[in-house]
Amino acid sequence: MRRALVDAARATYGPAGWTATIFVAQSAVVATVAFVVVLVAIAAGIPMMFVALLGLPLVWFALFSARMAAVVDAWRFRVVLRQRLWLRPPPGSVPPGTPPADTPSWFRRGWLRLRGPGNWLEVLYALVILPLFGWLGAWVVFCAWGGGLSFLMFPLYGHALADGGRVFGMNLGYGGSLAFHVGVGLVVLLAAPWIARGVVAAHLALARLVLSPPGDPELLARVDDLESSRAGMVAAAAAERRRIERDLHDGAQQRLVAVAMTLGRAQARFADDPDGAHGLIAEAHAETKRALVELRDLARGIHPSVLTDRGLDAALSGLAARSPVPVTLDIEATPRPDISTESVAYFFVAEALTNIARHAQARHVRIAVRRAGDRLTVEVSDDGRGGAREGAGSGIAGLRDRARAVDGAFELVSPPGGGTTLRMELPCGDAT
Numbered sequence: 255m256r257r258a259l260v261d262a263a264r265a266t267y268g269p270a271g272w273t274a275t276i277f278v279a280q281s282a283v284v285a286t287v288a289f290v291v292v293l294v295a296i297a298a299g300i301p302m303m304f305v306a307l308l309g310l311p312l313v314w315f316a317l318f319s320a321r322m323a324a325v326v327d328a329w330r331f332r333v334v335l336r337q338r339l340w341l342r343p344p345p346g347s348v349p350p351g352t353p354p355a356d357t358p359s360w361f362r363r364g365w366l367r368l369r370g371p372g373n374w375l376e377v378l379y380a381l382v383i384l385p386l387f388g389w390l391g392a393w394v395v396f397c398a399w400g401g402g403l404s405f406l407m408f409p410l411y412g413h414a415l416a417d418g419g420r421v422f423g424m425n426l427g428y429g430g431s432l433a434f435h436v437g438v439g440l441v442v443l444l445a446a447p448w449i450a451r452g453v454v455a456a457h458l459a460l461a462r463l464v465l466s467p468p469g470d471p472e473l474l475a476r477v478d479d480l481e482s483s484r485a486g487m488v489a490a491a492a493a494e495r496r497r498i499e500r501d502l503h504d505g506a507q508q509r510l511v512a513v514a515m516t517l518g519r520a521q522a523r524f525a526d527d528p529d530g531a532h533g534l535i536a537e538a539h540a541e542t543k544r545a546l547v548e549l550r551d552l553a554r555g556i557h558p559s560v561l562t563d564r565g566l567d568a569a570l571s572g573l574a575a576r577s578p579v580p581v582t583l584d585i586e587a588t589p590r591p592d593i594s595t596e597s598v599a600y601f602f603v604a605e606a607l608t609n610i611a612r613h614a615q616a617r618h619v620r621i622a623v624r625r626a627g628d629r630l631t632v633e634v635s636d637d638g639r640g641g642a643r644e645g646a647g648s649g650i651a652g653l654r655d656r657a658r659a660v661d662g663a664f665e666l667v668s669p670p671g672g673g674t675t676l677r678m679e680l681p682c683g684d685a686t
Contacts, residue, residue, distance in 0.1 A: 267447060270447075270451060271446075271447025271448070271450060271451060272447070273334055273335060274335070274447070274450035274451040274453070274454040275395060275399070275446075275447070275450045276334060277330060277334045277335060277450075277454050278387070278388075278391055278392050278395045278396075278450055278453055278454065279392060279396075280330060280334070281330075281384065281387055281388035281391065281392060281457070282388045282389060282392040283388075284323065284326060284327065284330070284384065284388060285384040285385045285387070285388025285389060286385075286388070286389075287323075288319065288320070288322075288323035288380040288384055289380065289381060289384070289385050291316075291319045292316050292319050292320050292323070292377060292380045292381055293381060295312045295313070295315050295316035295319060296312075296313065296316045296377065296381075298312050299311075299312030299313040299315070299316060300313065316377065317373045317374075317376070317377065319380070320373070320376040320377045320379065320380040320381075321373065321376055323376070323379070323380045323384060324341055324376045324379060324380075324461075324465050325341065327339065327384070327461060328340075328341055328465075331458060331461075335454065335458075337458055339458065339461055339462060339465065339466065340462075340465075340466045340467065341465050341466065342465065342466070342467050375464050375465065376464075376465065378464065379461065379464050379465060383457075383460055383461065383464060387453060387456070387457040387460075391453040391456075391457065394449060394453065395446065395449055395450045395453055398442055398443075398445060398446035398449045398450075399443070399446045401439075401442055402438075402439050402440075402441075402442035402443035402445075402446055403439070403443065404439070405436070405438045405439030405442065406436060406439030406440060406443060407439075408432060408436060408439070409432060409436070509541055509542075509544055509545035509548065510542075510545050512541055513538045513541045513542050513545065516534050516535075516537055516538040516541065517534070517535070517538050519534050520532075520534035520535050520538065560572060561593075561596055561597065561600055562593060565587075565590050565596065565685075566585065566587055566590075566591070566596045566599060566600060566623065567583075567585045567587070569596075569600050570583060570585065570600065570603055570621060570623070571583060573600075573603060573604055573607060574621065577607050577611065577619065578611050579607070579610055579611055579614075579616050579617070579618065579619050579636070580617070580618050580619070581607070581618075581619045581620075581621060582618070582619070582620045582621070583621050584620065584621065584622045584623070585621075585622075585623040586623065586624055586625065587623050587624070587625040587630060588625065589625075589684050589685070590684070590685040591625060591630050591682040591683070591684070591685060592682055592683045592684065592685050593685060594660070595630055595660070595680050595681070595682035595683070596685075598656055598657075598659075598660055598662070598678075598680055599623065599630060599632045599678070599680060601656065602632055602634075602653060602656055602657070602676075602678050603621060603632060603634055605652060605653055605656075606634040606653065606676050607619065607634070609642075609650070610634075610636050610638065610674075613638075613642070614636050614638030614639060614642070614673075614674060615638045615639050616636035616637050616638030616639075616673070617637055617638075618636065618637050619634065619635070619636045620633075620634075620635050620636075621633070621634050622635075625682065628681055628682060628683065629679055629680070629681060629682065630679070630680045630681075630682040631677065631678070631679050631680075632677070632678045632679075632680070633675065633676070633677045633678075634675070634676045634677075635673060635674065635675040635676070636673050636674055637673045638673055638674060639670070639671060640668045640669050640670050640671050640672045640673050640674055641668060641669070641670040641671070642666065642668040642674045643666075643668070644666070650666060650676075653676060653678070656678075657678050657679075657680070660680060660681065661681060662678055662679055662680040662681065663678070663679040664676075664677070664678050664679075665677040665678075
C-alpha cells in the first residue's frame with residue numbers, strides 16, 4: 255500500500271507535471287506576443303491592400319510572424335517536453351542544393367506564401383489556438399494550483415474570517431469548514447499536474463492537426479532524417495569537389511605548366527646551346543616526377559587503391575605513416591566491412607588527422623576501430639589543446655556530414671585543455 259502511494263505521488267508530482275506547468279506558463283507569454291503582432295499586422299495590412307497594395311508588406315510580415323510563432327512552439331515542444339511538432343515547409347521555400355537558376359525570385363516566393371493555405375493555418379494558430387491554450391489553459395492550470403494551495407492553507411486564515419464556518423450558504427461550523435477546505439485543496443492539488451499535462455496534450459494534438467503535414471509521425475521523422483542526410487551528402491560532395499579542384503589547380507597543373515614552359519625553352523636552345531638545353535630537359539624531368547607524385551597523392555585522396563586491395567587496416571597504416579603527429583593504431587574490424595563503409599571510415603580518419611595537424615597542437619593521436627555486428631565504430635583521439643567545436647573553421651562540420659550521409663552517428667568531445675575525441679558509428683555489412 256505504501257509503495258503504491260509513493261508511486262502515485264511520484265507519477266503526480268514527477269518532472270512531467272512540472273514541465274507541463276512551465277510550458278503552459280511559457281504559452282501565455284508567447285501567445286500574447288504572437289497575438290498582438292499578428293493581429294495588428296493583419297488588421298492594418300488587409301484594408302491597405304485595397305489602396306495600391308500598400309498593405310502587402312504588412313500582410314507578409316503577419317505571415318512571417320505567424321510562422322515564427324509556430325517555429326518557436328515547435329522548438330518549445332522539443333526542448334521542454336521532448337515532443338516533435340513537424341511544420342509544413344512554407345510555400346515557395348527552396349530545398350537545399352537547389353541551383354541558383356531554379357531558385358524563384360523573392361517576389362515569387364512571397365506571392366506563393368501569400369496564396370499558400372498552410373500559412374493562413376499558421377495565422378489561425380497564432381490568433382486562435384495559441385491564445386486558447388496560452389490564456390484559457392494557463393488560467394485553468396494556475397487556478398488549479400492557486401485554488402488548491404489557498405484551500406489547503408485554510409487553517410492559517412480560516413479562524414479570522416467572520417463566516418469561516420459557512421460553505422455554500424450552509425453552516426458546517428469551523429471544524430466542518432476546515433475539513434471541507436483541506437479536503438478540496440488536497441484533491442485539487444493532486445489534480446493540478448494532471449490538468450497541466452492534459453492542457454499540454456490537447457495543445458500538442460491541435461497544433462499537429464493544424465501545423466503538421468498529414469502522415470505518420472514516424473514516417474515524418476524518417477523523412478526529416480533523410481532530408482538532413484541528403485543535405486549532409488551534398489555538402490560533403492561539394493567540399494570534396496572543391497578540394498580536388500584546388501589540389502589540381504595549385505599543384506599538378508602548375509607543375510605541368512612549368513614543365514611545358516621549360517621544354518619550350520629547351521627546344522629553342524637546342525641549336526645554339528645544347529648543354530643548356532640538356533639542363534632544362536633535366537629540370538623538366540625532375541618537375542614531371544614531382545607532378546606525378548602529386549597526381550598519385552591526389553588519386554590516393556580520391557580513393558586509395560590499398561583500401562580496395564588490402565582493407566582498412568593497411569589503408570589507415572599508410573595514413574598513420576604519413577601523419578606529422580605520431581599515431582597509435584588499434585584496429586579490430588573482422589569480418590571485413592563492405593567497401594563503402596571502409597571508404598567513409600578512411601576519409602573520416604584522414605580528415606580528422608588533417609584537422610589535428612593544423613589545429614590541435616597535439617603530440618600523439620590514437621585511432622581505434624571496432625566492429626560489433628552490423629556497426630563499425632571509429633574513434634580518433636588526441637592530447638592537444640581541446641576546445642574544438644563545429645563552425646570554428648576546423649572542418650568538424652564536414653566530419654558530421656560524412657556520418658549523416660550514410661545514416662551514421664557522430665560525437666565530439668573536446669573540453670578545453672583536455673584533448674579532442676571524435677567518434678563515428680557507421681552501419682556496415684560484410685565485404686563481398
